[in-house]
Amino acid sequence: MAANTLEQIEGQFETFQxxxxxxxxxxxxxxxDLSDEDLQELMKRMVYTRIWDQRAISLNRQxxxxxxxxxxxxxxxxxGSQLALDKQDWIxxxxxxxxxIVWHGLPLYQAFLFxxxxxxxxxxxxxxxVLMPQIIIGAQIxxxxxxxxxxKKKQKDNVAIxxxxxxxxxxxxFYEGMNFAGAYNAPAxxxxxxNQFAISVPVELxxxxxxxxxxxxxxxxxxxxVDGMDPLAVYVATKEARENxxxxxxxxxxxxxxxxxxxxxxxxxxxxxxxSEEDSEWEKKDxxxxxxxxxxxKNLWSEDQENEIVEQAKEDIKAAIKEADDTPxxxxxxLINIMYEEMPxxxxxxxxxxxxxxxx
Amino acid sequence: xxxxxxIQAITDAMRTELENNEDVLVFGEDVGQNGGVFxxxxxxxxxxxxxxxxxxxLAESGIGGLAIGLSLTGYRSVMEIQFFGFVFETMxxxxxxxSRLRYRSGGHYEAPITVRSPFGGGVKTPELxxxxxxxxxxxxxGLTVVIPSTPYDAKGLLIESIRSNDPVIYLEHxxxxxxxxxxxxEEEYTIELGKAxxxxxxxxxxxxxxxxxxxxxxxxxxxxxxxxxxxEVVDLRTVSPLDxxxxxxxxxxxxxxxxxxxxQRQAGIAAHIVAEITERAILxxxxxxxxxxxxxxxxxxxxxxxxxxxxxKDVVEKAKEVINF
Numbered sequence: 001m002a003a004n005t006l007e008q009i010e011g012q013f014e015t016f017q018x019x020x021x022x023x024x025x026x027x028x029x030x031x032x033d034l035s036d037e038d039l040q041e042l043m044k045r046m047v048y049t050r051i052w053d054q055r056a057i058s059l060n061r062q063x064x065x066x067x068x069x070x071x072x073x074x075x076x077x078x079x080g081s082q083l084a085l086d087k088q089d090w091i092x093x094x095x096x097x098x099x100x101i102v103w104h105g106l107p108l109y110q111a112f113l114f115x116x117x118x119x120x121x122x123x124x125x126x127x128x129x130v131l132m133p134q135i136i137i138g139a140q141i142x143x144x145x146x147x148x149x150x151x152k153k154k155q156k157d158n159v160a161i162x163x164x165x166x167x168x169x170x171x172x173x174f175y176e177g178m179n180f181a182g183a184y185n186a187p188a189x190x191x192x193x194x195n196q197f198a199i200s201v202p203v204e205l206x207x208x209x210x211x212x213x214x215x216x217x218x219x220x221x222x223x224x225x226v227d228g229m230d231p232l233a234v235y236v237a238t239k240e241a242r243e244n245x246x247x248x249x250x251x252x253x254x255x256x257x258x259x260x261x262x263x264x265x266x267x268x269x270x271x272x273x274x275x276s277e278e279d280s281e282w283e284k285k286d287x288x289x290x291x292x293x294x295x296x297x298k299n300l301w302s303e304d305q306e307n308e309i310v311e312q313a314k315e316d317i318k319a320a321i322k323e324a325d326d327t328p329x330x331x332x333x334x335l336i337n338i339m340y341e342e343m344p345x346x347x348x349x350x351x352x353x354x355x356x357x358x359x360x
Numbered sequence: 361x362x363x364x365x366x367i368q369a370i371t372d373a374m375r376t377e378l379e380n381n382e383d384v385l386v387f388g389e390d391v392g393q394n395g396g397v398f399x400x401x402x403x404x405x406x407x408x409x410x411x412x413x414x415x416x417x418l419a420e421s422g423i424g425g426l427a428i429g430l431s432l433t434g435y436r437s438v439m440e441i442q443f444f445g446f447v448f449e450t451m452x453x454x455x456x457x458x459s460r461l462r463y464r465s466g467g468h469y470e471a472p473i474t475v476r477s478p479f480g481g482g483v484k485t486p487e488l489x490x491x492x493x494x495x496x497x498x499x500x501x502g503l504t505v506v507i508p509s510t511p512y513d514a515k516g517l518l519i520e521s522i523r524s525n526d527p528v529i530y531l532e533h534x535x536x537x538x539x540x541x542x543x544x545x546e547e548e549y550t551i552e553l554g555k556a557x558x559x560x561x562x563x564x565x566x567x568x569x570x571x572x573x574x575x576x577x578x579x580x581x582x583x584x585x586x587x588x589x590x591x592e593v594v595d596l597r598t599v600s601p602l603d604x605x606x607x608x609x610x611x612x613x614x615x616x617x618x619x620x621x622x623x624q625r626q627a628g629i630a631a632h633i634v635a636e637i638t639e640r641a642i643l644x645x646x647x648x649x650x651x652x653x654x655x656x657x658x659x660x661x662x663x664x665x666x667x668x669x670x671x672x673k674d675v676v677e678k679a680k681e682v683i684n685f
Contacts (some may be wrong), residue, residue, distance in 0.1 A: 084532075090432070123466035131432070136456055143420050143457070146429015153411065154433055176422035183417050332397055338467040339502060341525045344554050344601035 003231040009217060010068045010210040015256060016237055017227040021285050023293025028158050036300055042083055042231055043295055044309050046075040046288055049099045051313040052108075052259070056115070060265040065122045066116045068094040070261030073229075076287030077255040077259075078163075078296050079312030080102060084242055085161060088128040090138040090147045092162040096193075096259075100163065108316060109323035119338060120327055129158075137168045141177030141190060148186035148250070151242030159245040161189040161238075167198025169212045176186060178219035179254060189241045193228060199263045202272040216252035226253030229285040232294075258282035364544040366533035367537040369511035370476075371516035375440060375547045378408045381436060384522060386413045388423060388440030388476075394659050397442060397476060398537055423455020428461065428472045436472045438522055444479035444531060445488030447496070447651055458527040459502030473527045474518070479541035480533035480572055481622060481680050490534065491659045492571075492623035496573050497529045498632070499602035504553050505529045505600040509574040511542040514557040516551030524553065524625055533571045554602035557612065565616040565679050568633055570596040573620045573652075573670065580675035591679060599629050607633065608641050615646040616682050620675055625653040652678045 009203060018027045025031055034042075047061040059065040068145045082100040087093070093101050099112050105128040114121030114133065118260050121131040134140040139285070146160035151158050168174055169192050181188040192212050196203050209215060216223025222244060232257055241251035260279070262268040295301035332354040345353065364372065377384045386401055386408075392415040395402035409491055416423050420441055441447055446452065458471040476530040477478035497505045506528055508514035514532070520526035543612040559574060567577040574595045581591035592610050596603065611617045617637060621628040633648045643676050652670050660668040 015642065108393045119463070119466040121462050121466075131469075136452055139425065139457055142425020142453065143429040143432075144425075146426040147432050148429070149426060150430045150433025150435055153435070156433075160429070173421055176417075176419045179419070180417055180422045180426060184448055303593065326466060335463070338463050339471065340462065340504075344504070345604060348600045 004326040009214055011022055013211040013213040013223060013225045014234050015225050015227050017230050018236065018289050019230045019294055020230040021290055021299065030233075032232055032239070034235070038083070039105045039295060039298075040300055040305075042079060042235070043045065043291055045083075045103055045241070046077045046231065046312040047306055047309045048293065049075050049079060050288060051310050052317060054345065055314065057261065057265060065112060066254040068115050068265045069263065070259055070265070071096060071099055071132040072260040072300065073258045073282065073286070075099070076234050076291070077228040077257045080231035081191055081238040081253070081255075083162070084238035085237050086158060088129060088156070089242075090158065091122070091134050091146065092131045092144045092160060094140060094145055094163050094165065094166070094168065095133045096137050097163045098133055099305040101133070101345075103130065104130050106130060108320035109327075110258055112324040113327060116324065118289045118327060118330060119334065121360065123254065137164060138171030138173030138177075140164065141171070142173045142180065144188050144190070145177045145180035145184070145186060148181055148188035149184050149247070154183070154185050156278070157246060159189055159242050160193055163191045163193060165198060166194040166196065166212060166236055167201065167206055169215060170206045175215070175218060178216065178221060181250040182221040184218040186250060187245035187248070188250040189238065189245055190252045191238070192252065193257055194254050195257050195259045197263070199275065204274075205340075211254060213252060213254035216237055219252075222249055222251040223254070224251060225254045225256065226259060228257030229287045229290070231287055231291050250360060260286070274313035361543045362546055362573070362646050363541040365512045365538045366511045366514045366532070367400055367507070367542055368400055369515040369544050370518055370532060371402060371404070372544070373515045373522070374401065376405060376519055377405070377438075377522040378404060378412060380548070380638055382436065384412070384436045385430060385432055385597060385668060386438045386440075387426070389417050389442050391415060391440050398534070399530075401440075412438065420449035421453055422449040424458065427574070428453060428458050428471060431461070431471045431473060433467060435483070436522065438474045441475060441477040443485075443489040444477040444493055445491045447477065447493055454502070454527070455496070455500040456528070459500045462526060463502060464620060470525045471527045472525045474521045474524075474529065474543070475529045475607045476532065477530070478532045478534045478537070480535050480570065482535040484665060485534070486662070488632070488659070491528055492621070492628060494529075494531055494599055495623060495627040498629050498683060503527055503529055503600065504598065505531070506553060506598050507531045507533070507570045507646055508597060509533070509536060509571055511544050513551060513557065513595075515544055516549050517553070517597060518547060520550040520553055523550070528553065531571070535572050538574075549661055553599070554598045556600050556606040557595045557597055558592060559595045560591065562590035562591040562613055562614065565618065565683060566591045566592045566594060566610040566614045567618055567620055567675065567679075568596065569620040570599050571622060573622050576670065576672050577675055578681065580672040583676050584679060589679070589683065602633065602636065603638055607637065611637055611641050612644045615644055617645070617649045618652060618675065618678050618682055619649065620652040622654060624656045625651065626656045630654060632663075641672055647682045650678055650682050
């Protein structure tokens with residue numbers, strides 16, 4: 001009886017796909033009603049982000065960027081989901097999820113300042129509903145339940161979405177956040193990018209669960225597994241999750257994807273735990289390749305358009321790095337000033353001390 | 361004015377702020393219809409509705425995350441951790457997240473959160489209910505840690521904590537909840553955070569204390585007075601940041617000091633106070649600044665509490681040791 005129950009649960013989380021590896025529609029009924037401009041915008045963002053990833057890795061190697069978690073391979077997951085959001089929706093990103101908050105409105109130079117470790121990277125522009133990338137894996141999940149409850153209480157027609165990875169789904173906060181949102185019928189979307197590895201640990205070692213999506217069952221919320229290399233499937237799944245969230249039903253989305261690069265640029269070497277066969281298998285599934293094909297077949301994309309975006313991205317990145325370079329260096333007095341609204345006595349004393357040092 | 365116990369003063373403070381500001385929310389395990397395991401939130405859900413005062417699932421980390429998320433949408437949370445021994449479940453939310461939200465956003469976001477939680481020994485609670493863990497909080501930059509010892513202080517400090525736009529850990533000593541009544545104004549008033557209070561004036565020795573140990577020190581001071589020794593009792597009220605000026609003012613007058621805490625010697629905040637006094641007032645000291653603390657063991661099994669917790673006899677003995685140094 002028990003074995004039967006597990007099979008029945010697993011059977012309910014089949015991968016949702018719209019575009020196959022060759023850019024062909026395999027699920028006509030689910031094809032989204034996106035305008036030509038929206039489709040081109042999504043492609044533009046994916047190409048731009050691929051170039052940004054390449055440049056960021058190179059700038060990191062030159063020492064012109066600091067902490068960086070590569071994103072190549074996850075463009076459909078990241079940008080297909082972000083495209084489904086309203087401008088006023090909240091994003092609580094993990095440390096790899098910088099592209100989503102940039103496309104939501106964070107200036108690129110601030111993303112670079114975040115990478116370098118400068119407080120101005122976290123000073124969000126007024127009205128932009130995003131948090132800084134979260135380093136503590138799982139913390140963004142419980143906080144999302146709170147943001148979503150706040151949105152519900154304020155009667156906003158908005159949702160909170162958060163992202164984590166396959167490893168993150170093993171954290172207690174992952175479960176608690178989903179469970180709280182479920183208990184309060186709060187408008188939340190929990191988006192897991194299952195890129196197969198948590199640093200070197202394969203997803204099979206995280207859990208005996210056949211899918212991560214089925215973990216939604218534990219919280220009594222919706223769960224869906226989606227082909228994370230398929231931008232249309234990710235978009236549709238997120239759009240639907242958003243509508244359900246506004247009706248008080250949160251969703252866990254598991255997006256099956258792959259990162260082509262290392263875990264981070266801090267010395268991780270993926271050849272220690274991944275085979276080249278695995279890499280080339282996933283390269284065939286590249287979201288850019290299949291979406292390019294899909295758009296070309298619709299006469300919506302050309303090599304010229306792509307080259308234009310590549311050049312635009314390179315120019316923007318150059319300008320953003322320049323702006324980051326031109327940002328004044330941090331002082332200890334700056335750091336003291338952003339601790340409290342009303343500075344306590346110990347910090348007032350230390351502020352005087354550091355101001356004296358800084359004026360020397 | 362009304363005679364109130366500390367728990368009544370705490371309820372009154374929450375009621376005041378729920379009335380004053382519709383963005384104030386009170387939540388935690390059993391704080392709603394049940395009115396809290398100590399009745400601290402009694403009647404509040406009835407008066408303000410389930411939208412303002414509500415129960416949560418049983419998960420402290422989730423409660424902390426909820427408070428942080430609610431801050432981002434404009435709410436002012438008063439979250440309860442049922443017993444402070446359970447803070448370990450939510451250490452990340454408290455010390456890893458809400459304490460840093462203003463800083464890591466370069467001042468853009470803030471976390472106006474009050475974390476209320478009971479702690480403290482002498483009432484024979486089961487394991488991990490009574491532990492004094494304020495030292496952990498005091499070591500987290502970005503937090504303010506408040507520990508009242510009287511009904512009057514409890515109300516003024518809690519209203520001020522709720523109004524603070526930065527996170528405050530507000531620890532309520534269980535033994536003090538109903539141990540005595542005091543005149544507490546019915547109208548609203550506040551007590552500035554980070555300000556100590558001299559509960560007894562004296563000229564011969566200073567006791568720096570907080571929580572239940574304030575009363576232990578007051579009793580010890582009465583004992584010493586019978587022998588002609590006048591002790592001054594400084595109630596810190598806020599244990600982080602410290603009111604250094606009041607501590608130093610007293611020590612420079614009496615030239616002798618004992619810091620008294622219920623926490624273990626390796627925990628609490630007494631070592632920090634001794635260090636500050638030593639750095640700033642060593643030339644005023646006639647004797648070393650000394651400490652009365654609990655021993656460095658795990659918090660005692662209930663039947664051993666009386667042996668283990670510092671009491672007025674310990675304070676009197678230490679005071680004499682300092683005076684006769």
